[in-house]
Amino acid sequence: MAAIFSVDPRSGVPLYLQLIEQVKRAVALGVLAPGEQLPTVKALALELIVNPNTVARAYRELERDQVIETSPGRGSFIRSNGALGESRRAIDDVAASVLAEAVREARALGLGRDAIRALFEQGIERWFESGKGKLS
Amino acid sequence: MSIAIHNLTKRYGAQTAVDDLSCEVAEGSVYGLLGPNGAGKSTAFKCVLGLARPNAGSITIDGKPLAPATFEFLSFVPERPALYEWMTVRQHFELARRTYARFDTARAAELGAIFKLDSAKRVKRLSKGQHTAVALALAFSIRPRVMVLDEPASGLDPIFQRVVLDLIIDAAAGGAAILFSSHQIGQVERAADRIGILNNGKLVLEGDLDTLKGNQKVVEAVFDSEALAPNGLADDQRVARIVLSGRIMRVYVRRDAGGIVTALEALAPRSLSVFDLSLEDMFLGAVDDGSTGHGNGAA
Numbered sequence: 143m144a145a146i147f148s149v150d151p152r153s154g155v156p157l158y159l160q161l162i163e164q165v166k167r168a169v170a171l172g173v174l175a176p177g178e179q180l181p182t183v184k185a186l187a188l189e190l191i192v193n194p195n196t197v198a199r200a201y202r203e204l205e206r207d208q209v210i211e212t213s214p215g216r217g218s219f220i221r222s223n224g225a226l227g228e229s230r231r232a233i234d235d236v237a238a239s240v241l242a243e244a245v246r247e248a249r250a251l252g253l254g255r256d257a258i259r260a261l262f263e264q265g266i267e268r269w270f271e272s273g274k275g276k277l278s
Numbered sequence: 279m280s281i282a283i284h285n286l287t288k289r290y291g292a293q294t295a296v297d298d299l300s301c302e303v304a305e306g307s308v309y310g311l312l313g314p315n316g317a318g319k320s321t322a323f324k325c326v327l328g329l330a331r332p333n334a335g336s337i338t339i340d341g342k343p344l345a346p347a348t349f350e351f352l353s354f355v356p357e358r359p360a361l362y363e364w365m366t367v368r369q370h371f372e373l374a375r376r377t378y379a380r381f382d383t384a385r386a387a388e389l390g391a392i393f394k395l396d397s398a399k400r401v402k403r404l405s406k407g408q409h410t411a412v413a414l415a416l417a418f419s420i421r422p423r424v425m426v427l428d429e430p431a432s433g434l435d436p437i438f439q440r441v442v443l444d445l446i447i448d449a450a451a452g453g454a455a456i457l458f459s460s461h462q463i464g465q466v467e468r469a470a471d472r473i474g475i476l477n478n479g480k481l482v483l484e485g486d487l488d489t490l491k492g493n494q495k496v497v498e499a500v501f502d503s504e505a506l507a508p509n510g511l512a513d514d515q516r517v518a519r520i521v522l523s524g525r526i527m528r529v530y531v532r533r534d535a536g537g538i539v540t541a542l543e544a545l546a547p548r549s550l551s552v553f554d555l556s557l558e559d560m561f562l563g564a565v566d567d568g569s570t571g572h573g574n575g576a577a
Contacts (some may be wrong), residue, residue: 151468152464152467154556156489163519184451192447195307196488219335
């Protein structure tokens with residue numbers, strides 16, 4: 143199950159944040175269902191080959207965000223309520239920041255409002271038009 | 279168990295090898311010490327182990343000074359492992375079993391198999407990597423609570439380097455405090471939750487690795503004409519250094535990249551971006567003594 147997560151330790155993005163995003167993404171996409179058990183901190187640390195405290199920190203934050211719940215001795219589970227909403231919000235945030243970054247970059251390249259809007263329209267057409275261009 | 283180093287200074291004659299070093303390794307934590315050759319890592323390790331007498335400062339394990347009993351729980355793997363050339367691998371294991379009350383024979387056999395060690399071979403016939411593997415197998419066989427590992431993967435192929443990472447992560451998950459050095463930044467950014475960068479004996483950057491990655495950023499501004507750093511920016515506590523090249527200004531930020539972005543927006547740059555820094559970037563920035571011609575302002 144842990145194979146659904148992958149982190150990049152070489153990246154400048156803190157590992158625990160990468161892991162939090164991966165878990166929320168998996169919940170938002172239904173890869174992890176409510177009630178499903180997560181690996182133990184040690185098991186996931188060994189699977190991803192990262193420091194156990196880093197995994198523990200991600201789990202703590204996920205618990206604070208009400209995505210998972212941990213009961214001593216039983217382990218960590220995806221929450222039955224609240225997990226999906228929070229995860230979808232998180233995914234929206236990720237998508238929004240990716241798009242904002244794209245706009246910023248396009249503007250930095252000297253494109254105006256209309257030119258950028260046209261490019262976005264093209265992009266949307268490409269990915270949403272009758273399933274064409276969809277990733278298999 | 280935990281390791282605490284407070285204001286450690288070690289001089290050899292006129293040379294200061296370690297200069298006022300302080301760091302702590304908590305239970306279950308892995309501390310990665312990075313630094314160029316000759317930065318003082320090995321000297322610091324010798325002091326931690328009581329093999330060199332510090333000129334100043336203190337070292338405590340679980341709040342207590344080093345004592346003979348400490349070594350029942352402590353494993354040290356030096357950069358060049360000290361093994362007996364004429365003894366076989368099996369004889370080394372046997373010697374360790376008789377020396378350490380906590381030596382776990384079953385674990386030792388397991389580790390010997392993991393590292394594919396031929397126990398009948400004499401040490402003098404082993405490769406450099408196999409030397410390291412014997413030392414590591416011995417070190418982990420006592421199920422240590424405190425570990426000091428100096429370049430623990432030197433001479434190992436990528437598969438066994440991975441094994442070393444697994445062993446470190448497993449020991450940390452079991453509550454061991456681990457202090458290790460490595461030139462391989464990729465190992466440090468996987469295994470360590472805390473890092474310190476030594477340069478010329480001084481700790482130039484230290485902290486929780488994820489917190490450092492979250493705080494340290496590069497803000498890049500591109501202008502329509504030659505970039506000039508605004509007054510006072512180089513002295514800003516949030517700024518590590520400023521690099522100017524033509525119309526581009528890069529500001530290396532210690533924290534609050536958003537605040538620096540706001541400050542630079544006032545200069546109406548053509549574009550403004552924030553980039554993450556990998557540990558390698560941080561390392562190179564921290565040990566940059568200006569000899570590369572980059573860097574400007576407060577380091």
